[in-house]
Amino acid sequence: MRTEKCSAAVCATTRAWDLEVNNAFTEGFTDGYSSIIVIGSDCPACGARWLNTAFPRLESKPPSEGIIGPSHDGGYYLLGLKSPAPFLFEDISWSCKHVLAATHTAAKNNQFTLTQLPPLGDVDHLDDWNTLLASPLGAAVNKVLEKNFGGNGTASLDT
Structure with a gap:
């Protein structure tokens, strides 16, 4: 470690x-x-x-x-x-x-x-990822993905 x-x-x-x-x-x-x-x-x-x-x-x-x-x-x-x-x-x-x-x-x-502490969602499955992207945090996540990997942040999940 x-x-x-x-x-x-x-x-x-x-x-x-x-x-x-x-x-x-x-x-x-x-x-x-x-x-x-x-x-x-x-x-x-x-x-x-x-x-x-x-x-x-x-x-x-x-x-x-x-x-x-x-x-x-x-x-x-x-x-x-x-x-x-x-x-x-x-x-x-x-x-x-x-x-x-x-x-x-x-x-x-x-x-x-x-x-x-208050409960939060984590990302273990594709449904969790889609929930994250639909949340207020999703726009920021997509910006980071687009900046670092190009394209739409959800595109890489289709494979």
């Missing part, structure tokens, strides 16, 4: 969310960070606004509490911790609609509290 130090966080490029997110937290805490937020790369709506909301909320909590941003499909797009919590990643059936519920259960079973 490649990590880069940022102003207030560790940015991690992970091969798979479910395989390495715990390691990202472990490495960040080992490197001396006191509050770490990890976001999924499949939630374009989770931008600076949500990070600027999440960090102050996380920093006001004790180490036995964290924050989580639920996604509409039963998973989550953001997880923030102030201490290692490997139990949040054990015995979870990843990539299914029960990830969020299982994570909350693991937290509760370990006397750990997760405060939820």
